[in-house]
Amino acid sequence: MKKTYKIDVDCANCANKMEQAAKNTAGVKDAVVNFMTLKMNVEFEDGHDAKSVMKEVLKNCKKVEDDCEIFI
Amino acid sequence: MNKKQKKMLARILIAAALLIGFNFLPFTGYVRFIFYLIPYLIIGYDILIKAFKGIKNRQPFDESLLMAIATIGAIAIALTGDGDYTEAIAVMLFYQIGEWFQSYAVGKSRRNISDLMDIRPDYANIEVNGKLEQVDPDEVEIGSVIVVQPGEKVPIDGIVTEGSSTLNTSALTGESLPRDAEEGDEVISGCINMTGVLKIKTTKEFGESTVSKILDLVENASSRKSRSEEFITRFARIYTPAVVYSAIALAILPPLVRMLGMGLPAEWGTWIYRALTFLVISCPCALVISIPLSFFAGIGGASNAGVLVKGSNYLETLSQTKYVVFDKTGTLTQGVFEVNEVHHNQMDREQLLEYAALAESASSHPISKSLQRAYGKEIDRSRVTDIRELSGNGVTAKVDGVEVAAGNSKLMDKLGVKWIDCHQAGTIIHMAVDGKYAGHIVISDIEKPHAKEAIRALRSAGVEKTVMLTGDSRKVAEHVAADLGIDEVHAELLPADKVDKVEELLEKKPQKGKLAFVGDGINDAPVLSRADIGIAMGAMGSDAAIEAADIVLMDDDPLKIAKAIRISRKCLRIVYENIWFAIGIKLICLVLGAVGIANMWLAIFADVGVMIIAVLNAIRALFVKKL
Numbered sequence: 283m284k285k286t287y288k289i290d291v292d293c294a295n296c297a298n299k300m301e302q303a304a305k306n307t308a309g310v311k312d313a314v315v316n317f318m319t320l321k322m323n324v325e326f327e328d329g330h331d332a333k334s335v336m337k338e339v340l341k342n343c344k345k346v347e348d349d350c351e352i353f354i
Numbered sequence: 355m356n357k358k359q360k361k362m363l364a365r366i367l368i369a370a371a372l373l374i375g376f377n378f379l380p381f382t383g384y385v386r387f388i389f390y391l392i393p394y395l396i397i398g399y400d401i402l403i404k405a406f407k408g409i410k411n412r413q414p415f416d417e418s419l420l421m422a423i424a425t426i427g428a429i430a431i432a433l434t435g436d437g438d439y440t441e442a443i444a445v446m447l448f449y450q451i452g453e454w455f456q457s458y459a460v461g462k463s464r465r466n467i468s469d470l471m472d473i474r475p476d477y478a479n480i481e482v483n484g485k486l487e488q489v490d491p492d493e494v495e496i497g498s499v500i501v502v503q504p505g506e507k508v509p510i511d512g513i514v515t516e517g518s519s520t521l522n523t524s525a526l527t528g529e530s531l532p533r534d535a536e537e538g539d540e541v542i543s544g545c546i547n548m549t550g551v552l553k554i555k556t557t558k559e560f561g562e563s564t565v566s567k568i569l570d571l572v573e574n575a576s577s578r579k580s581r582s583e584e585f586i587t588r589f590a591r592i593y594t595p596a597v598v599y600s601a602i603a604l605a606i607l608p609p610l611v612r613m614l615g616m617g618l619p620a621e622w623g624t625w626i627y628r629a630l631t632f633l634v635i636s637c638p639c640a641l642v643i644s645i646p647l648s649f650f651a652g653i654g655g656a657s658n659a660g661v662l663v664k665g666s667n668y669l670e671t672l673s674q675t676k677y678v679v680f681d682k683t684g685t686l687t688q689g690v691f692e693v694n695e696v697h698h699n700q701m702d703r704e705q706l707l708e709y710a711a712l713a714e715s716a717s718s719h720p721i722s723k724s725l726q727r728a729y730g731k732e733i734d735r736s737r738v739t740d741i742r743e744l745s746g747n748g749v750t751a752k753v754d755g756v757e758v759a760a761g762n763s764k765l766m767d768k769l770g771v772k773w774i775d776c777h778q779a780g781t782i783i784h785m786a787v788d789g790k791y792a793g794h795i796v797i798s799d800i801e802k803p804h805a806k807e808a809i810r811a812l813r814s815a816g817v818e819k820t821v822m823l824t825g826d827s828r829k830v831a832e833h834v835a836a837d838l839g840i841d842e843v844h845a846e847l848l849p850a851d852k853v854d855k856v857e858e859l860l861e862k863k864p865q866k867g868k869l870a871f872v873g874d875g876i877n878d879a880p881v882l883s884r885a886d887i888g889i890a891m892g893a894m895g896s897d898a899a900i901e902a903a904d905i906v907l908m909d910d911d912p913l914k915i916a917k918a919i920r921i922s923r924k925c926l927r928i929v930y931e932n933i934w935f936a937i938g939i940k941l942i943c944l945v946l947g948a949v950g951i952a953n954m955w956l957a958i959f960a961d962v963g964v965m966i967i968a969v970l971n972a973i974r975a976l977f978v979k980k981l
Contacts, residue, residue, distance in 0.1 A: 292453070292457055293417075293453070293456065293639060293642075293643070294460075294639065294642040294643035294646065294647075295417070295590060295637075295638060295639055295642040295643075298587050298590065298642060314577045314579070316574075316576050316577045316646075317460075317643075317646055318460075318464060318576050318646055318647065318650040319464075319573055319574075319576060319577075319650075320464075321573075321577070323574075323577055345411045346411070348404055348407045348408075348411075349404065
């Protein structure tokens with residue numbers, strides 16, 4: 283399953299860090315952060331609930347870049 | 355400017371004003387330190403907080419932390435030394451100015467590019483009880499009748515049921531010539547209605563309409579990252595830690611060596627200062643921002659010219675194109691048959707065409723249609739009797755009581771009529787009237803008006819080889835190829851043979867060059883996906899083509915292929931300029947910093963200045979009009 287989320291982040295490098303953080307979250311198969319359109323495409327692994335995974339993703343992103351937001 | 359940017363601008367201005375004002379203060383020592391702390395905290399408090407959080411979250415190589423260390427370090431040196439705090443605060447100030455500018459520039463270009471692609475209709479008009487009501491296009495069901503007034507965008511694909519008008523398709527195709535639309539015509543969403551009121555019966559939902567598809571495609575395009583972007587991401591991941599460790603080494607090793615090995619004074623202050631300049635240069639932001647921004651601008655500029663690129667990676671591949679393989683029908687030619695010549699006719703040209711059109715009047719074959727079009731008058735079926743179709747040969751019929759035969763040479767042989775062969779390529783219709791040979795009509799698919807120019811433009815854009823694949827006969831194919839100046843032709847191919855031929859060419863092409871296949875998206879999806887890069891033409895409204903291709907040309911003009919290549923070349927040139935420029939300046943500044951020639955000011959330039967220049971350079975990719 284794939285979903286797209288709107289995000290808010292200030293710098294391109296931070297966007298890359300968010301992408302890494304999202305990729306390393308359990309339940310996420312792949313994630314791409316597009317800094318130019320401020321969007322995050324997340325592909326979930328089967329059997330995971332998108333909502334709860336995204337909460338973890340947000341938590342992990344906050345860890346690497348405090349000043350970011352994902353509109354879940 | 356958004357709220358965040360306004361607040362930042364205010365902080366920058368206040369801090370700058372204080373910094374200048376404090377220069378005239380007579381205080382020294384700790385009082386001076388406390389005064390200077392005010393602008394420092396105003397401009398840098400968020401950086402300090404972020405740096406602290408970074409340590410807490412174990413993300414030490416955060417640029418905030420680097421800035422915090424660098425500026426606090428500079429303040430410490432000033433406190434113990436000459437009391438010149440200006441440098442530390444200025445470093446923070448310039449860093450924030452850079453961040454502010456980046457945020458402003460990126461926001462601005464984001465808006466610019468989305469304005470360029472602003473084809474999203476906001477509403478649809480529906481007539482309710484004789485009055486027009488504006489509704490969300492998403493809510494309009496298939497088969498509803500919508501009203502489009504002059505100056506409005508067509509919101510949903512459909513068929514005109516009432517009215518006639520001219521449509522401006524430039525937002526979709528980049529083509530400035532308006533298109534006529536009248537009753538019964540299909541219109542696609544995203545066009546602007548210019549002159550008359552149109553009533554349109556929708557044939558698709560909004561989400562499935564051309565305009566939604568295009569927007570979706572372009573918006574997601576920059577998510578497919580190119581190799582250069584991946585390189586930069588990897589580079590940034592190594593670069594920052596590497597510079598930080600070198601900074602630590604630079605702060606500790608030389609003083610120790612001086613002290614222990616050479617018996618000289620350690621000069622800790624000098625070396626720590628040099629290490630701090632290192633930290634300021636260590637931010638990879640210029641690179642990380644400018645590369646995706648260049649691609650984004652390139653894709654935006656291309657879509658404005660009617661070239662949809664589905665991903666940054668495709669733009670990159672397109673720029674390396676050396677071989678271009680064409681499908682013939684519908685790509686280089688119009689796919690519409692037309693009567694070209696009439697040869698060896700004993701009677702009037704008009705008369706012969708009249709006989710041919712009438713004899714073929716029962717058929718709906720493209721060839722018969724072209725004869726009927728060439729005749730140009732209403733066909734009176736009552737004049738034709740005894741129509742007999744001889745499959746694979748032609749037709750015989752009685753027109754006004756006269757025996758007429760129209761068909762290929764086999765038909766003539768069968769009828770025992772002596773025929774004259776034609777030297778021209780194309781489909782030949784031999785005519786026999788009243789049992790006697792009456793000449794032949796040459797029918798051929800006509801080349802697109804810009805086809806010849808397009809091949810020439812490709813060559814001047816650096817394409818080494820052009821190849822044409824077609825299912826048509828060898829004679830026709832060779833004729834078209836020679837006329838257009840195409841290097842290689844393969845004729846009489848079945849659709850599956852085209853894939854084989856493309857594979858063969860992929861083997862033969864030079865290692866670094868890429869092969870592009872251009873088709874009209876009908877029947878050639880497998881070839882489009884097999885080539886390094888698939889380009890579909892005239893895709894307006896054709897879902898299959900948009901789906902299968904990597905690059906979609908919105909109109910039929912083959913000239914756009916060369917333009918697309920030039921756009922991609924320009925974009926990639928900017929990308930490489932930025933990569934070399936940013937890495938180059940940073941490395942030079944690192945070396946100068948290490949030997950003590952560069953001070954903090956130069957370091958700030960290496961960080962912020964380079965980024966600003968790289969961002970401005972990236973924006974250039976947006977301008978593709980003159981390419």
